[in-house]
Amino acid sequence: MTMELLAPFTAQLDLGSGQLDPTHKRIERRLMEMGDAYLEAPDADTLVYEVFNLQVPETNANILSCTTVLQPGKVGREYFMTKGHFHEIRDRAEVYVGVRGQGAMVLATEGGEHEVQWMQPGSVHYIPGGWAHRSVNVGSEPLAFYAAWIADAGHDYGSIEQRGFPVLVVEEDGAPAVVPNPRYGAA
Amino acid sequence: MTMELLAPFTAQLDLGSGQLDPTHKRIERRLMEMGDAYLEAPDADTLVYEVFNLQVPETNANILSCTTVLQPGKVGREYFMTKGHFHEIRDRAEVYVGVRGQGAMVLATEGGEHEVQWMQPGSVHYIPGGWAHRSVNVGSEPLAFYAAWIADAGHDYGSIEQRGFPVLVVEEDGAPAVVPNPRYGAA
Numbered sequence: 001m002t003m004e005l006l007a008p009f010t011a012q013l014d015l016g017s018g019q020l021d022p023t024h025k026r027i028e029r030r031l032m033e034m035g036d037a038y039l040e041a042p043d044a045d046t047l048v049y050e051v052f053n054l055q056v057p058e059t060n061a062n063i064l065s066c067t068t069v070l071q072p073g074k075v076g077r078e079y080f081m082t083k084g085h086f087h088e089i090r091d092r093a094e095v096y097v098g099v100r101g102q103g104a105m106v107l108a109t110e111g112g113e114h115e116v117q118w119m120q121p122g123s124v125h126y127i128p129g130g131w132a133h134r135s136v137n138v139g140s141e142p143l144a145f146y147a148a149w150i151a152d153a154g155h156d157y158g159s160i161e162q163r164g165f166p167v168l169v170v171e172e173d174g175a176p177a178v179v180p181n182p183r184y185g186a187a
Numbered sequence: 188m189t190m191e192l193l194a195p196f197t198a199q200l201d202l203g204s205g206q207l208d209p210t211h212k213r214i215e216r217r218l219m220e221m222g223d224a225y226l227e228a229p230d231a232d233t234l235v236y237e238v239f240n241l242q243v244p245e246t247n248a249n250i251l252s253c254t255t256v257l258q259p260g261k262v263g264r265e266y267f268m269t270k271g272h273f274h275e276i277r278d279r280a281e282v283y284v285g286v287r288g289q290g291a292m293v294l295a296t297e298g299g300e301h302e303v304q305w306m307q308p309g310s311v312h313y314i315p316g317g318w319a320h321r322s323v324n325v326g327s328e329p330l331a332f333y334a335a336w337i338a339d340a341g342h343d344y345g346s347i348e349q350r351g352f353p354v355l356v357v358e359e360d361g362a363p364a365v366v367p368n369p370r371y372g373a374a
Contacts, residue, residue, distance in 0.1 A: 005296055005300075005315060005316065005317040005318065006280075006313075006315035006316070006317075007315070008294050008302055008304065008312070008313055008314055008315060008318055009312075009313045010304050010310060010311060010312050010313070011310075011311045012309055012310055012311070013284065013309035013310070013311050014309065015308060015309045020311065054311070054313065056280070056313065056315070060247050060337070061276075061278040061279050061280060061316050061337065062280045062315070062316075063250075063280045063281070063282050063313075063335065063336070063337065065282050065311070065313075089248075091248040092248055093193075093243070093248060093249045093250045093338075094250070095250050095252050095335050097200065097284065097333060107195050109192055113192075115195055117195065117197050121202060122199055122200035122201065122202045123197060123198075123199055123200070124197060124198045124199070124200050124207065124241070124252070124333075125195070125196075125197050126193075126195055126196045126197070126241065126243065126250075126252075127195055128192060128193035128194070128195060128243070128249070129192065129193070129248050129249075130192040130193075131192065131195055146284060146311075148250065148282050148335045149250070150247070150248065150250065150337060151280075
């Protein structure tokens with residue numbers, strides 16, 4: 001065997017904050033960067049979520065992973081959420097593990113099939129190929145989760161920016177409810 | 188896109204016990220099944236570890252994952268440990284996340300390069316392709332961790348059964364110590 005080997009490495013996931021240390025790349029998303037993700041889109045600098053990435057070569061032999069810390073909050077009745085994406089290579093799967101807080105994962109296929117899974121510490125979620133996924137913080141504390149995916153998968157945010165998800169997770173009488181997205185499919 | 192889609196699914200990782208519920212396949216390993224893994228090999232029925240697997244099609248688009256619960260204990264000076272393996276497809280990577288207890292992950296290449304990483308709740312471990320890996324419980328409570336790997340990787344236990352790892356993790360003056368394996372490389 002003559003392949004060149006990567007060096008193993010470690011990081012510490014802070015089970016309180018959800019942050020990874022060391023992190024190789026930190027991304028933050030603010031409300032004003034989220035385009036038309038919400039029905040009401042305030043032009044606000046509010047931090048919605050941070051992603052703490054571990055980086056490896058983006059091949060189908062490697063696994064990319066990160067933690068995401070999604071703040072509590074709402075825009076209108078919609079809870080704070082991630083942008084959501086398909087994988088560019090559509091058949092690539094991903095796994096999530098809940099670390100802190102209470103959330104919802106919204107999954108949808110290009111055909112409009114959809115599912116909502118509830119996230120909590122220790123919840124494990126399997127996102128098969130072909131399913132776009134978005135996380136929603138339905139609680140009052142930060143939602144943190146660990147995700148791992150095949151490193152060549154890539155991210156396709158554009159399809160979701162254009163069409164949205166078939167359903168939204170909104171607050172209704174003080175509790176999360178899954179409702180049809182009135183703008184689903186609109187270009 | 189006409190590929191057939193898998194259905195998403197969830198499981199709950201019990202952060203106390205390390206068990207997954209539901210689990211698709213549970214494996215247990217007893218001392219007597221571990222061949223020559225330990226320098227002293229008692230013919231005992233003692234349970235060393237359990238693996239709680241989530242199963243998906245074993246392709247390079249999917250991710251297999253499991254939790255492992257490794258009991259505390261020793262055989263001579265050697266702490267209870269997993270068998271350890273390379274991946275059959277050598278370049279396939281794996282990630283671990285510590286859930287409970289205190290452990291050591293022993294990593295080694297076929298060339299004899301080796302590394303020991305310490306495991307604890309929230310520790311994240313990147314195991315690149317080409318690195319065999321074994322977990323060792325160096326604490327007094329069960330060691331539990333979550334692992335995810337590319338689903339076509341396969342397991343090669345035979346290479347480790349034959350050659351062992353270059354180093355052992357043993358108790359020395361009441362604390363874990365990494366020492367050379369006197370039988371390393373013996374057929």
